[in-house]
Amino acid sequence: MKFISFHLMPYRHLDFEEAAKHRSAWVVLPNSLYDPIKGAEEYANFIDFLVDGERLGFDGIAVNEHHQNAYGLMPAPNLIASALIQRTKKVKIAILGRALPLLSNPMNIAEEYAMLDNLSRGRIICGFVRGIGAEYHSTGVNPYFSHERFHEAHDLIIQSWTKPGPFPFEGKHYNMRYVNCWPRPYQQPHPPIWIPSQGSSETVAWAADPARKYPFLVTFSATDLVVRYLNTYRDQARQYGYEPESGQFGWACPVYVAETDERAKAEAGHAIETLFNNYLRMPMEMLIPPGYTSLNSMKNFLKMRTAVASGKAPTADSLIASGTAIIGSAKTVRSKIEEVRDKTGLGILVPMLQFGVLSDELAKRSMEMFASEVMPHLRG
Amino acid sequence: MPPEPQTVKIGDVGVSLRRAGKGPPLLYLHGADGYSQWLPFFDALAEQYEVLVPEHPGYGASDDPPLIRSVSDMAMFYLDFLEALDLRDLHIVGHSMGGWIAAEILIRDQSRAKSLTLISSAGIRVEGVPSGDIFIWNREELLRNIFYNQAYADIALSLQPTEQQIDTMLKNRFTSTKLGWQPRWYNPDLEKWLHRIKRPSLIIWGEDDKVMPSAYAGLWRKRLPGARLVMIEKCGHVPQVEKLKETIDPLRDFLAEASR
Numbered sequence: 001m002k003f004i005s006f007h008l009m010p011y012r013h014l015d016f017e018e019a020a021k022h023r024s025a026w027v028v029l030p031n032s033l034y035d036p037i038k039g040a041e042e043y044a045n046f047i048d049f050l051v052d053g054e055r056l057g058f059d060g061i062a063v064n065e066h067h068q069n070a071y072g073l074m075p076a077p078n079l080i081a082s083a084l085i086q087r088t089k090k091v092k093i094a095i096l097g098r099a100l101p102l103l104s105n106p107m108n109i110a111e112e113y114a115m116l117d118n119l120s121r122g123r124i125i126c127g128f129v130r131g132i133g134a135e136y137h138s139t140g141v142n143p144y145f146s147h148e149r150f151h152e153a154h155d156l157i158i159q160s161w162t163k164p165g166p167f168p169f170e171g172k173h174y175n176m177r178y179v180n181c182w183p184r185p186y187q188q189p190h191p192p193i194w195i196p197s198q199g200s201s202e203t204v205a206w207a208a209d210p211a212r213k214y215p216f217l218v219t220f221s222a223t224d225l226v227v228r229y230l231n232t233y234r235d236q237a238r239q240y241g242y243e244p245e246s247g248q249f250g251w252a253c254p255v256y257v258a259e260t261d262e263r264a265k266a267e268a269g270h271a272i273e274t275l276f277n278n279y280l281r282m283p284m285e286m287l288i289p290p291g292y293t294s295l296n297s298m299k300n301f302l303k304m305r306t307a308v309a310s311g312k313a314p315t316a317d318s319l320i321a322s323g324t325a326i327i328g329s330a331k332t333v334r335s336k337i338e339e340v341r342d343k344t345g346l347g348i349l350v351p352m353l354q355f356g357v358l359s360d361e362l363a364k365r366s367m368e369m370f371a372s373e374v375m376p377h378l379r380g
Numbered sequence: 381m382p383p384e385p386q387t388v389k390i391g392d393v394g395v396s397l398r399r400a401g402k403g404p405p406l407l408y409l410h411g412a413d414g415y416s417q418w419l420p421f422f423d424a425l426a427e428q429y430e431v432l433v434p435e436h437p438g439y440g441a442s443d444d445p446p447l448i449r450s451v452s453d454m455a456m457f458y459l460d461f462l463e464a465l466d467l468r469d470l471h472i473v474g475h476s477m478g479g480w481i482a483a484e485i486l487i488r489d490q491s492r493a494k495s496l497t498l499i500s501s502a503g504i505r506v507e508g509v510p511s512g513d514i515f516i517w518n519r520e521e522l523l524r525n526i527f528y529n530q531a532y533a534d535i536a537l538s539l540q541p542t543e544q545q546i547d548t549m550l551k552n553r554f555t556s557t558k559l560g561w562q563p564r565w566y567n568p569d570l571e572k573w574l575h576r577i578k579r580p581s582l583i584i585w586g587e588d589d590k591v592m593p594s595a596y597a598g599l600w601r602k603r604l605p606g607a608r609l610v611m612i613e614k615c616g617h618v619p620q621v622e623k624l625k626e627t628i629d630p631l632r633d634f635l636a637e638a639s640r
Contacts, residue, residue, distance in 0.1 A: 137515070283518055290554045
């Protein structure tokens with residue numbers, strides 16, 4: 001199994017009481033609640049934290065893109081990736097990922113990824129995502145065309161990396177007379193592409209397609225859903241007529257390790273609740289604008305919501321019980337990961353080792369325990 | 381009795397259409413919420429006119445053809461519709477997004493139109509006065525912001541929609557997103573060409589509209605040659621429901637005058 005240490009870079013100094021007066025910590029949260037002096041310090045801490053992953057033996061370190069929120073301070077993850085390249089030697093650097101439909105010219109992404117791949121001499125892993133629903137509110141991009149733009153932008157980027165330029169690209173959303181990516185990527189034909197997703201069937205079918213075989217990374221889901229989505233991917237691959245490799249199965253989740261289960265919960269319980277209840281809190285209208293998912297997915301989602309009677313905020317206990325967050329002793333954490341591995345053939349784990357308001361001190365200790373007491377047992 | 385919907389084929393697109401009354405034809409174009417029910421407003425108009433109330437492609441029981449990707453497409457589609465039904469000397473009444481569609485139809489071809497009535501119409505932008513964000517509001521906020529008289533919102537909120545109504549609401553919302561999300565509820569090119577509309581026009585607005593603020597009424601009047609404006613006090617986004625009499629009286633007068 002490969003291990004990628006992932007960081008969201010949340011704004012930990014957020015005044016929760018003040019933030020609670022607003023619809024969400026996304027889109028409409030006033031940026032007057034951001035203090036640049038404290039924020040600058042946070043960036044430095046977070047970069048140090050990720051860089052430390054190399055020393056501790058992680059295969060990769062990862063960042064991602066989110067806009068206009070206190071949940072993750074990386075509207076431009078490539079900037080952080082660029083800093084990480086300068087501070088590391090061997091570790092892979094994964095950008096999980098860039099939100100393709102949000103750009104009016106996806107060539108920006110092709111060029112920047114190619115630059116990073118050159119700067120790092122081939123250490124880049126590229127994530128392609130659509131961004132979450134809230135980002136269609138904050139960028140103004142029409143969510144109805146999200147899938148269309150994603151696929152078109154993907155095709156444009158891949159062609160720009162693999163077809164000799166210049167050539168024209170003729171799409172519904174993107175039209176370019178001269179596609180000619182300078183520089184070309186360092187890795188040939190192009191850097192690995194991973195697809196982080198919450199498991200929509202359309203995305204599974206697309207990622208598993210034999211023309212792509214993109215590793216599928218289930219994010220922020222209860223264990224039973226992670227197992228279900230990864231097995232859907234496997235079934236889909238088999239329907240396509242091939243047997244997927246373990247490196248095609250990924251899972252990203254918050255992880256915290258301490259000496260005992262009780263201590264882990266006591267130390268990380270509050271922080272994990274802030275992640276889901278303060279930083280990720282948003283109404284349905286923001287999370288899933290119309291067209292962001294298919295009509296059927298939207299209907300299913302609405303039904304599921306009615307099934308969840310009160311829509312109650314999750315607690316540390318409920319998050320641990322559902323396996324949405326892996327929090328416990330090294331032994332517990334190992335066994336929970338093994339359980340998913342045994343049921344799915346999981347080959348990539350992307351632990352988010354800092355989350356919510358979790359302090360650097362606790363996050364670092366947990367990361368070191370994870371590296372020394374969990375990773376070695378799951379290698380190979 | 382509300383008329384039964386019929387399906388008319390425009391090319392290969394099925395459009396659900398309700399018709400009532402006899403007289404000169406009057407086409408009502410609904411807003412982003414779609415057709416929800418037969419209104420007393422339609423009955424009142426049907427006393428003197430043949431009222432046609434279609435559901436736009438992508439809404440309600442109508443087909444959702446991939447060729448419609450924008451309000452401009454919708455306007456072109458309605459030109460086909462007017463031709464297919466051979467409607468002449470037509471009064472067009474558009475509410476909200478339907479008003480936008482009506483204006484887009486008329487800047488393209490007004491030969492079949494007798495008059496234009498815009499009620500709380502989308503389609504243009506007043507800088508500095510954003511329209512209400514119906515996509516971020518939840519259902520309760522939406523209803524409370526649509527009506528000035530909160531009793532209407534209370535009634536709407538007390539009704540539990542059926543599964544089929546939820547399906548229709550979602551379908552309508554998807555199409556409205558496609559048509560109106562960006563740029564939000566307007567076409568930057570429309571305002572420039574409104575002077576081309578050389579038909580009598582009436583603008584009806586609720587003074588307390590939180591969806592399309594009343595400042596929009598002023599810009600419409602400025603751009604539509606000779607337009608008459610009716611501003612209704614204590615009224616939200618749907619005057620034809622909330623203030624039926626204050627809406628229908630000046631509309632009747634206007635239509636009668638325009639028919640002469």
